[in-house]
Amino acid sequence: MDKISRLLSELETKSKGTALYEDVSYLKKQCSKFQKRFEKIISQSDAQQRDLLKLQEKLERTNEKIKLLLDNANEGFLHIDSELTVQPEYSKTVRDIFLRDITGEKFYTLLYPDDNEKALFYKETLQDILSSDGLRSEVLISLLQKEYVINGRVINVEYKKLTDSFMIILSDITEKKRLEENAKKESEKLKMIVEVISSIEQFLEIKLSFELFAREFEEYKTPQKLQHMRAKAHTLKGLFAQKHFLNVTAKLHELETYIDKSIKEGSLAEELLNLTPEEVREWIEEDIQILKNTLGEDIFKKYNQKCVDKQRLKKLFYKSLKVMPQEYLRDLKELQYFSVEEFVKPYAVLVSDLAERMDKQAELKIESEIKYLPDFYKSFLSSLVHVFRNSVDHGIENEMERIEKGKPPVGLVDLKIYLKNGDIVIEVKDDGRGVSYKRADEEIKNMIFEEGFSTKDEIGTVSGRGVGLYALKKECENFGGNIEVENSKDRGLLLRFVLPFIEDNMSEMVLDLTGECGIRYFTSYCGYITQKDSFYKHIKNGDEAVYIDVDGDIKRRIFFCCDEPSAFYIAKKFIHSDSDEFISEHIGDVMKETANIIAGHLIKEAESYGININISPPGKGKLSGEDVFVKELVFDEFKINIGVKGI
Amino acid sequence: MAKVLVVDDIKIMRYNIGKMLKELGHRVVAEADCAYNAIELYKKYKPDFVTMDITMPMKHRVRDGIEAVEEILKYDPEAKIIMVTSHGEEEMVIKAVRAGAQNYVLKPFTLEKLKEVIDKLGLEE
Numbered sequence: 001m002d003k004i005s006r007l008l009s010e011l012e013t014k015s016k017g018t019a020l021y022e023d024v025s026y027l028k029k030q031c032s033k034f035q036k037r038f039e040k041i042i043s044q045s046d047a048q049q050r051d052l053l054k055l056q057e058k059l060e061r062t063n064e065k066i067k068l069l070l071d072n073a074n075e076g077f078l079h080i081d082s083e084l085t086v087q088p089e090y091s092k093t094v095r096d097i098f099l100r101d102i103t104g105e106k107f108y109t110l111l112y113p114d115d116n117e118k119a120l121f122y123k124e125t126l127q128d129i130l131s132s133d134g135l136r137s138e139v140l141i142s143l144l145q146k147e148y149v150i151n152g153r154v155i156n157v158e159y160k161k162l163t164d165s166f167m168i169i170l171s172d173i174t175e176k177k178r179l180e181e182n183a184k185k186e187s188e189k190l191k192m193i194v195e196v197i198s199s200i201e202q203f204l205e206i207k208l209s210f211e212l213f214a215r216e217f218e219e220y221k222t223p224q225k226l227q228h229m230r231a232k233a234h235t236l237k238g239l240f241a242q243k244h245f246l247n248v249t250a251k252l253h254e255l256e257t258y259i260d261k262s263i264k265e266g267s268l269a270e271e272l273l274n275l276t277p278e279e280v281r282e283w284i285e286e287d288i289q290i291l292k293n294t295l296g297e298d299i300f301k302k303y304n305q306k307c308v309d310k311q312r313l314k315k316l317f318y319k320s321l322k323v324m325p326q327e328y329l330r331d332l333k334e335l336q337y338f339s340v341e342e343f344v345k346p347y348a349v350l351v352s353d354l355a356e357r358m359d360k361q362a363e364l365k366i367e368s369e370i371k372y373l374p375d376f377y378k379s380f381l382s383s384l385v386h387v388f389r390n391s392v393d394h395g396i397e398n399e400m401e402r403i404e405k406g407k408p409p410v411g412l413v414d415l416k417i418y419l420k421n422g423d424i425v426i427e428v429k430d431d432g433r434g435v436s437y438k439r440a441d442e443e444i445k446n447m448i449f450e451e452g453f454s455t456k457d458e459i460g461t462v463s464g465r466g467v468g469l470y471a472l473k474k475e476c477e478n479f480g481g482n483i484e485v486e487n488s489k490d491r492g493l494l495l496r497f498v499l500p501f502i503e504d505n506m507s508e509m510v511l512d513l514t515g516e517c518g519i520r521y522f523t524s525y526c527g528y529i530t531q532k533d534s535f536y537k538h539i540k541n542g543d544e545a546v547y548i549d550v551d552g553d554i555k556r557r558i559f560f561c562c563d564e565p566s567a568f569y570i571a572k573k574f575i576h577s578d579s580d581e582f583i584s585e586h587i588g589d590v591m592k593e594t595a596n597i598i599a600g601h602l603i604k605e606a607e608s609y610g611i612n613i614n615i616s617p618p619g620k621g622k623l624s625g626e627d628v629f630v631k632e633l634v635f636d637e638f639k640i641n642i643g644v645k646g647i
Numbered sequence: 648m649a650k651v652l653v654v655d656d657i658k659i660m661r662y663n664i665g666k667m668l669k670e671l672g673h674r675v676v677a678e679a680d681c682a683y684n685a686i687e688l689y690k691k692y693k694p695d696f697v698t699m700d701i702t703m704p705m706k707h708r709v710r711d712g713i714e715a716v717e718e719i720l721k722y723d724p725e726a727k728i729i730m731v732t733s734h735g736e737e738e739m740v741i742k743a744v745r746a747g748a749q750n751y752v753l754k755p756f757t758l759e760k761l762k763e764v765i766d767k768l769g770l771e772e
Contacts, residue, residue, distance in 0.1 A: 125741055135767055139750050143737045371657050419662060555759075646758070 023091045075171040080107045082164045084126055097170055099151055107168070111148055111157070130164060137161055147173070201382040202343075205350050206239045207284065210248070212357065214281040221275075223267065230259045235353075239346050240287075251283040338375055340368045340417060347388060351413055354392045362396050362411040364388070369418040377424070380479065380499065383472045387428045387495055388413060390448075390469060395432025395493055405490060407431065423481075424501050429494040435487050445485035449473040472497075510556050510602075511629045511644040517601035518560075518633055518642055521594075522570075529573075529635045545623040546591045548599045549647060552613035554606070559623040559630075559643035560595040566638030567591060592618040649695035649770055650676045654685040654715065655731065656703040660754075664698055664731065667758050671765065682715035689719050689726070695770055696727035699748070701739050713743045720747040727768045 012024045076093025080086055088103045095101065102110060108126065112119040125144070129137045141159050148155050154174045160167040213220075213232055220229035237252035255275075262269040348364045355362035373381075396402075396411030403409060416427040435444050449469050476483055481499035522529050545561030562570070564587075571583045571590040599615045606613050623630070623643045630643040651673050655661045665675045676692045679685040681703050689697065697719065701712040712730060719726045730743045730751035740751050750764045 121738070121741075125745070128745055135749065136744065139744050140741060143741045143744065143751070145737065422662075422666075 026089070075169050077167060077169045078102075080166045080168060082130060084108060084123060084166075086110070087165075093172075094170055097150055097153065097155055097172065107166075111145075126166070129159075129161060130166075201385045202346065202350075203243055203382075205385050206236070206243065206346065209239070209350065209353050210236050210284060211281065214277050214283075217275070217277040217280050221268065221272065223262070226259055226263050226268075230256060230263070233259065235349050239349065245284070245287040247286040248284045255280075338373060338378055340370050340373055340381070341366070343378065343381055344368065344384075344415060344417075347384070347415065350385070351388050351392060354389060355396065355411065358393065358398075360392065360396055360398050360411060361409060362392050362413060364413045364415060367414070367416045367418075370424065373424070377499070380472075380475050380497075381426075383475055384415075384426070384428065386469055386472055391428065391430040391432060391493070395430040395434070397433055401433075419501065420498075422501055424499045426497040426499070427494060429492060431492040434489045434491060434493050436489060438489075441485045441487055444487050445483060448485070449483065506554055507556060507629045507644045507646065510550065510554060510558065511631050511642060513605050514558055514598065514602050514642050514644065515631050515633060517598050517605055518640065521598050521601060522633070522635060522640075529637060531633065531635050543623050543641070545621060545641075545643070546588075546595045546618050547621050547623075548595050548618050549616040550599070550602070550613050551616065553611045554613055555647055556644050557647045558595075558599060558602075559621070559628070559645075560591060560598070560640060561623050561643070562591075562638060562640040566640060569638040570594060570640070588620075649673045649765075650692065652677050652679065652685065652688055652692060652694040652697045654679045654682070654697060654703075654712070655700040656680050657700075660700065660731075664761075667761050668698075670758060671762055673765075682711055682718075685712075685715045686718045686722070690722060693723075696729060696765070696768055698729050698731050698752075699743075700731050701733075701736055701743060711739075713739060713746055716743050716746045716748050727770065729764055729768070 009028065012021070012028055076091045076095075076097060078086055078090035078094045084107045086102050086105050086107055090102070098110065106119075106123070108119045108122040111122060122144075125140060129140045132140070141161065144157075144159060146156055146158070148157060153172050154177045156171045156173045158169040158171075160169070213236060219225070220232070233252050233255050237249055237256065240249045240252065255272075258269050258272040258275075262272050344366055348366060351362050351364035391413050392411070396413070397405070397407075399409045402411065412431045414427070414429040416425075416429075418425050418427075435448065437444065437447070439447070449472070473483060476497055476499065479499045481497060484496040484498070486494040486496070519531050523531055543561050545559040547557050547559045550556045550558060567587045567590075568580075568583060571587045574590045574594070575583050575586060577583055595618045596615075599618075603613055603615060623641065628643045628645040630641055632639055632641050651668050653661050653664050653668070653675050655664065655678075661678045661680075665678070668675055676694055677688040679688045685697070685699065699712045699715060703711055716728055716730075719728065724747075726747070728743075728748040730740050730748050731754060732740050732751050733754050740748075744751070749768055752760055752764050
């Protein structure tokens, strides 16, 4: 009791001149009142034990309030009784929130003044919480709505259950919310760019479709072809909208209105008549410029050479993590999944469009058992463009040929995505002519996925450079998956990609960050070592490795492992000794130290993303297990595998 | 090791939850893809606990996870049910908990979180 009085006196002096002062003096007065009565009772007889107990209980509650006040100095608190009625003793901040005296009002109507149904639901739920205990009340409290807009301010509501009443803590989080919103907007923009780049191949296909449309624009400009033009414009609008290409989407929408006007009037509208193919082509430029501004001028050139700079994309994604407040991390993880169906939908349009360009007819049938996949499968699904191109270009015959063979005039391409034995299976089957070589499926597979392979002599505009399928094979290998081929002459070709189902995005992120720290360490701290390559791989048999356990916001085990010559090289750089024998002796220690240093950098790196981690001392173990993510860093002189798995 | 009934209309979610449960040393005895099947399979397998998706398409006039919770508890008042929910479904979860579900997990959840929630069920060894 004395301690509380002392504490309150201290607090009273400190809080002088702040909003807290009133609350503290009030409590101090209450407290000394109780204290006096308490002492009086003590000095009286045992007969008044019951009163004493009652008073003690009340005192306990006051103590609880004081504690809450101390814990939440910037927050308003109020007390509601078992009838959920607001009690008179509430802090000044509460009054500031409601802008009136709320004593005697029902708390649920304060929260839902205009919604009787909700108010009733909350009344019942709060009563339920009061009458239940343990897990049930804990679970229900965690589910109560936390944020309300009261008098234009965003107020966070927190409940503390007392014996038969609630202590309620209100805090004004308007400003915090505003900052969060801004951060969210910024990351939305990044997300948009990431979306485009992570499906760059699909996007380029859409872009090509658009460019052809622009080129042939003059031909569409006749009253007979208006419906056709409208369908095209509408499809392209949908495709661009899906990729967040806002400017070109708006332009295409405008075009649609001109076409509609022309159709209605039976003659070409003036706006349409004046539009030139060059102007149409320009529509996409503004959006492309946004992409180039963020990702560099060479973004498309780079793709043409080999493949997209995925590292850059990853960085961008993690940058979006960085601007996110901590509590959005969970939501963000949700964003890291994409809808498979939504993603592959545009392929249906692209396949018939491709076929049309080659005077063929083809239809894509999509069947996906898998609804959502982690984002890093996107690039693989994006590369499927090459398979479709291949099917339409080389597989599907033209109408005449198909009729001669007794096939339906419209070629069919089947895309099936499903789970089998824990793997993701992606099947593309066409009913075209198949590969005409009389070879075993395995041999055909090796042929068509070989670099530079093409079943046509001349290189077509659509496909035929053979780069696409090779890239797909590489991508598949990086996932640790495999490819199966079933060829049947004149009946069609089936390509089956089996990818392991990995869904641990956090491991991937830890691996990326560790990889970056490793690269930085080896290139800048170890002297003139230059990095050559970095890629994901799949490890089946365990190798001896040094590991470090990461604990905190993320729990993972990180492995570092390399072959003997590489380890020797790293040790030599580290030890600066001429004696090979001496170096060999200390390889183990150097590896441990190296792991320790890189993990040390990782702590800092993770911190900059709002993730707090600790690391354990290094240990020795085997790099193995199905859930290990491995990345190999290749330098001029050595290579090192970094692996991450859950613990 | 507990026997578990996994209820979710999305196959990949059943697969994911099943995988996590296995890692925690439990055994999935049955999977249901709708609330109606959940009730039937509960009666057939008498699992130690259930993971129940809250929104599922209606089949045989059983609407959703909440109704399945009610039906299962009518059949077995001791039934232990964990709701599997998404952000924004809080009110439905409140209804489910008030109907007798013990706890809930918010998608996407970690192995640790699932373990924590299962541990709180107070299953007999």
